[in-house]
Amino acid sequence: MIVKGVYGDFKKITGRIRVEEVYGPVDLDRKRIVEEAGLKYVPLIWVPRAGGAEEGIVDAWGSKMLFAFNNSGCISNPRIRESAKNTLEDAVVKCDVDSIILDALRFPSPFDGRGMLSCFCKYCRRRIVESGINPENLRSNLLRLLEKIHLYPHLSSDLIEAFIQWVNIRQLIVKELLEELKEKAEEYDITVRIAVFPPSIAWLVGQNYAYIKDLVGEAQVMLYHKCGGPACLNTELTSLVELLLKSTGEAREKEVLRAASMLTGLCLKSWKEFKERGVDWDILVEETRRAESLLDSKFTAVYWLDKLVEERLKTMRLNKVILFVAKNC
Numbered sequence: 001m002i003v004k005g006v007y008g009d010f011k012k013i014t015g016r017i018r019v020e021e022v023y024g025p026v027d028l029d030r031k032r033i034v035e036e037a038g039l040k041y042v043p044l045i046w047v048p049r050a051g052g053a054e055e056g057i058v059d060a061w062g063s064k065m066l067f068a069f070n071n072s073g074c075i076s077n078p079r080i081r082e083s084a085k086n087t088l089e090d091a092v093v094k095c096d097v098d099s100i101i102l103d104a105l106r107f108p109s110p111f112d113g114r115g116m117l118s119c120f121c122k123y124c125r126r127r128i129v130e131s132g133i134n135p136e137n138l139r140s141n142l143l144r145l146l147e148k149i150h151l152y153p154h155l156s157s158d159l160i161e162a163f164i165q166w167v168n169i170r171q172l173i174v175k176e177l178l179e180e181l182k183e184k185a186e187e188y189d190i191t192v193r194i195a196v197f198p199p200s201i202a203w204l205v206g207q208n209y210a211y212i213k214d215l216v217g218e219a220q221v222m223l224y225h226k227c228g229g230p231a232c233l234n235t236e237l238t239s240l241v242e243l244l245l246k247s248t249g250e251a252r253e254k255e256v257l258r259a260a261s262m263l264t265g266l267c268l269k270s271w272k273e274f275k276e277r278g279v280d281w282d283i284l285v286e287e288t289r290r291a292e293s294l295l296d297s298k299f300t301a302v303y304w305l306d307k308l309v310e311e312r313l314k315t316m317r318l319n320k321v322i323l324f325v326a327k328n329c
């Protein structure tokens with residue numbers, strides 16, 4: 001198995017593991033340090049970077065918020081789209097690279113709590129109308145759906161339809177921006193790579209592997225078993241169950257787990273201990289195999305390095321992996 005690249009503190013492992021690439025923000029100093037260590041630097045672009053709170057997403061209750069690390073706005077906002085393209089150009093010109101990685105090209109996830117049920121900003125509303133859907137009906141049906149999700153699959157057809165419309169709009173907006181950024185990258189003859197959510201959650205945040213596979217040179221699937229931020233599988237699954245429990249009543253745990261299993265395609269029997277202990281290893285293996293079969297040659301797994309991962313990866317039979325090396329791992 002080859003460790004293709006590293007996110008985070010690369011010096012922690014390059015002494016004992018052979019690594020080819022290091023990933024990070026558009027930063028000439030960091031690039032120089034990496035190249036001095038004999039490695040290739042590939043810049044990463046945080047696509048939804050917001051200029052201020054006014055660029056936030058709007059949830060189904062009408063609240064505006066920045067998501068992820070409280071730094072991300074709506075990717076339908078023309079200023080954010082323009083800024084992502086400018087950052088891409090900047091990365092190419094400054095860093096003289098042959099590829100870039102797009103990060104967080106998506107909508108809010110369960111990590112963002114109620115922000116997950118978005119987006120109803122004026123730009124997204126316009127896109128919803130263009131798709132022949134009434135944004136107000138969609139918004140109120142989504143709220144009703146959230147209250148009744150424990151009844152799945154015995155839901156009225158308008159609620160199921162609203163859910164499909166919401167997923168479709170998210171995926172459509174992400175796809176269109178990915179196409180635009182790819183076009184921009186092609187002007188400079190560079191390859192677009194993308195960091196995506198694990199399959200169970202990706203489709204809910206707008207990342208459908210079916211179109212991603214066709215548009216990028218590499219899809220780096222974040223398969224983080226134990227960490228506390230967005231995209232960390234243990235945190236995302238826990239947040240999803242907690243969001244559904246809060247909306248439907250705490251006593252409905254069994255039904256909520258069934259609904260969460262339906263939404264993620266995973267068989268979720270537990271969740272409470274995920275935050276502390278991390279997800280069960282068989283869930284991580286299942287997610288890895290799903291991503292691998294959906295993305296074929298475009299697939300690269302990214303794991304959150306700790307002792308458990310380092311030991312278990314030996315049994316995974318993967319050609320190449322990327323490691324996220326946290327400062328305290």
Ligand SMILES: [Zn+2]
Pocket residue numbers: 057058074075076077119120121122123124125
């Ligand atoms: Zn929006």
